Amino acid sequence: MKSLLKVLVAATASAASVLVISAVAFAATPAQNAATISVSQVSQSSDNLTLSARFGASAAGSKVTFFVQTQEFAGHGWMAVGSASASSSGEATYTYTPTWTGSTVFGAAVGSETSVTSPSVTGSFNVLKDPTGLPQSVIEYARPLxxxxxxxxxxxxxxxxxxxxxxxxxxxxxxxxxxxxxxxxxxxxxxxx
Amino acid sequence: MRKVSQKKSSSDELSVISEESCGCSVDGQSCTITSMVEAGEPAASDDKEFSRRRFLSLLGAAAGAAAVIGSGIELLSYRAYAQGLPQTNGWTGNSGVTGSGAATMASSEAPPTHQWAMVIDLSMCNGCKSCTAACQKAHYLTPDQTWIDVFTLTDAEGKTYPMPRPCMQCENPPCLHVCPVHATFRQDQGVVLVDQERCIGCRMCMAACPYQARYFNWNSNVQYPKLSVPPSPEMPVPQRLGTVGKCTFCVGNLNNGLLSECAAGCPMGAIYNGDLKTDVAVNSLGSTVKLSSFLYDNNAVTFKPEQNTHPRVWYIQGDGQDLNDNKASQSS
Amino acid sequence: MKEMEINEKALLAEDGGGKAAQTGWSAEVRRAAVAPMTGKTSTTWKLIVAVCSLFVLAGIGTWLYQLKHGLGAAGYNDQAFWAVYIVDVIAFIGVSYGGAVISAILRLTGQSWRAPLTRLAEGTALVTVAIGALYIFPHLGRPERFWEIVVFVNTSSPLFWDFIAIGTYVLATVIFFYLPLVPDMAIVNRMLGKKNRPIQYKVYNLLSLKWLGTEKQRRLLHGAMSLVALIIVPLAVSVHSVLSWAFATTSRPGWMETVFPPYFVVAALYSGTALVIVVASAFRKGYHLEKYIHTRHFVRLGYVMAAMGLVYAYLTLADLLSEGYTGITSGWIYQTVLGRWAIPFWFYVVVGEVMPIALVAVKRTRNIKGMTIASLGVVISLWIKRIVIVLPPVTQPLIGNQWGTYHFTWVSVTITLAGVAAIPLGLMLLFRVLPVLSIDEMEEMGEIGSTEQISEFTAAAEKRLAVGATNGNGHANGNVNGHSNGDAVPVTQGEVQ
CATH class of the missing domain: 1.20.5 (Single alpha-helices involved in coiled-coils or other helix-helix interfaces)
Known part of the structure; x- marks a missing residue:
């Protein structure tokens, strides 16, 4: 957990710098640099998660890409899971189906999936259930007779x-x-x- | 038991910390490699754990085998994989059965947390054969033993392109069906392994494999180093004379959060290790992609789909490359 | 082995045998059948046995060498992972079917002329199936783990069914060989007595099941033999089909052929008939069976062989044509017909099809010599044809276009020659302890049924009986084959040449 926090701190620090740059570029309201990401369960009956990120009004209408940090294959890299358009208030939401359980770091950044490779804001969420089974291809193979x-x-x-x-x-x-x-x-x- | 798990978790932490402190992914890998070797030893001596696993697996197999084609007396065939190699996953049921994922899911409380896969981006591959070299070095193979081999195929323009071929880790593996003694088995993470302690050397699997992915230990004059762990299906070193071998997908590496040797050794980042369960794929350049979208967006294909083998290795083709063109794979 | 004397009283059938059995001809049969079991062996016999034993021992030694050094010593490699030894398995078990099926079909259809041939045919079947089954061991990389097939059963493996099929077939062959021996062993014991062969006497006494040749015993034996013969025909067909499915159930072009089961079965019958002709020819000459095995026998077997040869040629064409025409996976066909395997393939076409069928078709060559040459050609070229069936598909590249190669080494050649040498060795040793002719059956069929040159031989036999067994010289009448009856030495000295 300690190490996780360290990562979080590092990530937020870099996010802040990004936001400062964007603020200069857009010359928009400087007060709203508290970009956040929040994660919640879609509903009681669904194990899917709602990822919502606020980037302020400056991001209104632009694409927001959501990330999840993988825990596999050495890299511990950021995997873009999808993107959504930000609303007029600069908020974007994306429904994500978690594929593993445990404490997971989510992130978001302004930009399309091809233009950004890492999030500008991150937050961690303890995923308790993942609704995914094995992919269809794992289950199904048919041989005649x-x-x-x-x-x-x-x-x-x-x-x-x-x-x-x-x-x-x-x-x-x-x-x-x-x-x-x-x-x-x-x-x-x-x-x- | 407790001691083992403690040691494991400590090594996990170690890998996280080292990754952090190094900051560079390449360094991080080298750090974690050493930690993996450490973690390997205690698991090897854990007999109780082994027999419990085996029992659980038999239970799982009992439920699963009914659904299996030509199941027969397959339960007898089970031999626990990974005796001697560390497992980061708690779940160890249902190994070694031809059973499908459906059976796995139904019969066990805790499904496998990983389903290993691979994506090879042919448009990135430059045919340097670094993958082959890295693999052969790591597994102490002779030059003609190619767990991953690079073939030369012809594209639509008549130009040649390199095509790396590991074991396809088929979900419907012909090699597994034809093995008379169940020396080939499929563990719960979808990796097809060979038990060289059981193989009788009939080579029926070599005949059945449509990918030429298997080789045989023909000669006795091969020198092997002594490793701290005994040979296992996941790390068959030293290999047994007169038995069959093939790519193990470096399942030990994958379970320790590392890339396979070929993927790590690819300077072009053409080889991605993937996990169908978590839908993640990563290559040696550190680029992390969502596996399903990556395959979909790039029109990924499997090799020889007509064989109904359902490979766990996908290929992304470049311009004009057609992996399943008969002209390329068959010539007179 | 010590010399044994034939009990003259036992030369005549006691009862039960057909009427012809009571004639002097029956005594002749008994002498000829038992002669190789008595007395000293000739130098030729000893020489052949010694040479064959040497080959067999060399083969076993080479196998031990191969065990130590790996199958690579036999020329195997990853793109030629199945080669000589699996061909040996198919070829030897194949020729075995020929012997068994020929014998069984002739028995079931009541062909009385079969009688002098059945023991030879069944003996060949027994010896060759044993050799063929043994070739599984050099084929395996880890023969010492063979028992695992029984313990870790995988019913979806073609090799499991191969194991079942070969096991069942071996059982059937042994029973099929044993049943007609029951009366013969009683006869042998009566003829040779207890003296000088106490152990053999005891064993035969046990195995002959108190055979007296009564009507009821005969009926029982015939019933059992008919049942086994009835089973062995479909069994032989299915067993070789199962062998072919070890190839045809893989997805390899050239092996995954619908034609494979009949292809293998017909090849087995073709080469099997040919080997029966070769064996009959050799033993006719070496064991002085000219009076019982005639040109007619060879010609009839030759007809069967030619028919099988035509069917096999047809199946070969059927195998090659469809894939070669579409060209989808025809790389192996090109290599077979025109490429690197062209020489063995066309050798098969000429020596294994054209030559034998021509020899059968032309009346002038339709004799013992012609049939023997034709059969030798068939046996050899069908082994080569199996190589051509196995190697092109196995060496073909499934990815890319790098063809594999296979080189014969001294290891594989020595081990294969051991099997070849084991056929005469096995048969000669077998007929050292068992009668080379099926005595009881021949007596049952009677002289008329069993022989062709009725009048000549009846005359010869009667004259012989009148002269007595001790008189060796004097007449050379009536033998169509130019072999003088008078040459037959008195059986008390019975030499085997």
Whole structure:
């Protein structure tokens, strides 16, 4: 957590500098440089999250891109998850479906997905549930007659078993019956005598 | 048990801190690599954990196997993967079954937190074969053992372009279906692995693989270094003579928050490691993309889709490149 | 082995045998069948056994070498991962089907002329199936783990079903070989007695199941044999189909062919019939069976072989044409017909199809020599044809256009030659302890059924009986093959050449 805070602090610091530059460029109301991002659950029934970012009226109408910080593959980089247009009050919201749980850092920046690569504001949120299952491609693969596999295997094994029973049965019958038949023949002959 | 988890979490912290302090992603990697090796040792000796996992897996497998094609007596086949390698994920059920993700989800309380994938951007690849070299160095392979190989294909203009080919980690792997002893198995994160301690060397899997992704340990004159961990399906060093091998997706690296060797070794950033579950993909240049949109926006394709193998490796094609053009893959 | 004398009293069938069995011809049959089991062996016999044993031992030694150094020593590589040994498995098990199916079909259709051939055919089937099954071990990289197939069963693997199929077929072949032996072992024991062979006597006594040849015993045995013959025909077909599916269930162009199961079955019957002809020809000469196996037998088997050859040529065309025409995945076809595999392919076409069929078609060559040459050509070229079926698809590039190569090494050649040498060795050792002719069956069919040159041989046999077995010289009548009856040495000295 301590390390997370450090990251947060660093991120906000850089965000502030960005905002200062933008303020100069637009020469807009300087008081409103407290850009924020907030995260909330969409509703009681939905595990999706509403990401909303305020950049003030200066950002009205422009694209706002939302980010999430990944925890995989060494980079811990910012992944753009989508973008939305800011309202006249400079607020943009985006409905995000979380794909993992745990404390997650979200961010937003003014600009389209191709023009910005990292957020100007960040905030952390503890995601408790992620509604995503595995992607469709993981679940689904079809082979023709795939479902028949079990039945096929069983019937094939049964066929093999029948063949073995027939073969060994024939052998066993000969082994058991043959000496008896010989015995009968001997008895017959002795009677004849 | 507790000791192990403590050590693991400490190594996790270590990696975060080091990443922070270095500030540079390349340095961060080198730091975490050392921490991974440390974390590897205690897990290796944890037999209880192993058997519990195995039991859980069998339970999971029991529920899942019904849905499996030609399931037969597949439960017997299970052999726990990753004996000896650290796992950052808590969930370890249902390994080694051909079962689909659906079965996994249904049969277990905690689904896998990762589903590894890969994206190869052919428009970025310059054919330098650094991926092959990095992979062979890290896994102590001989020059002809190529977990990732770079082939030369022809595009629509008749120009050639390089095409790296790792194991496709198919979701419907032909190699797995044909293995008579279940030496090939698919662990719960979707990675297809070979158990060289079980493989009988029949090479049926090599015949079945449409991607030439498998090789065989033909000769006994290969020298291997002694590692601190015993050979495992995830890190088969030393390899066994007379058994089959293939790319392991560096699943140990991925589970430790690292890139695979080939992706990390690619100077062009053409290879992305991805996670279908979290929908993230990252390359060696540190560019992080949302996997699903990345694939969609770039018209990503899989190799030989007609084979119905459902690879976990996607390709992004450049101008005129057509991976599945028959002329390129078949010639007289 | 010590010399054994034939009990003269046992030369005549006791009862039960057909009427012809009571004639002197029956005594001749018994002498000829049992002669190789008695007495000293000739120098030629010893030499052949010694040379073949050497080859087999060399093969086993080479296999041990290969175990130590890896399959790379046999020329294998990642783009030629299946090669010689799987071809050996297919080829040897294939020729085995020929022997078994020929024998079974002739038995089921009541072809009485089969009688002198059945033991040879079934013996060939038994020996070759054993050799073929053993080739699985050099094929595997880790043969010591073979037991895992039974323990870690994967029913979706074609190799599991291969294992089941071969196992079932071996069982059927053993039973099919044993059943007709029941009366013969009783006869052998009666003829050779206990002296000098106490252990063999005991074993045969046990295995002959107190055979007396009564009507009821005969009916029981025939019933069992018919059942096994009935099973073995579809079994042989399905087993070789399963073998072919080890190839055809992969997605490899050139292997994933719908034609493969019949392709393999017909190849097996074709080469199997050919090997029966070769074996019959060799044993006819070496074991003095000229009186029982005639030109007619060879010609009839030759017809069967030619028919199979035509079907096989048709299937080869069917395999190549459709893919070659569309050209979708035809790289392997080009390499087979015109490319790097053209020489072995056209060798098969000429020596394995044109030559044998021509030899059967032309009346002048339709004799024992012609049939033998044709069969030898078929056996050899069908092994080569299997190489051509396996190697082009396996070496083809599935990505890019780098073709793989396979080079024969001394390791693979030595191990393959061991199997080839094991056929005569196995048969010669087999017929050292078991009668080379199916005595009881021949007696049952009678002289008329079993032989063709009825009058000549009846005359010869009767005269022979009158003269007595001790008289070795004197007449050279009636043998169409120019082999004098008089050459046959008295059986008490019975040599095998």
């Amino acid at each position: 795939g479902g028949a596999g079990g039945v096929l295997v069983k019937s094939l094994l049964a066929t093999v078993a029948i063949i073995w029973v027939l073969l060994l049965g024939a052998l066993l019958l000969v082994i058991v019956r043959m000496p008896r038949l010989a015995g009968e023949a001997v008895i017959d002959e002795s009677r004849r005598d």
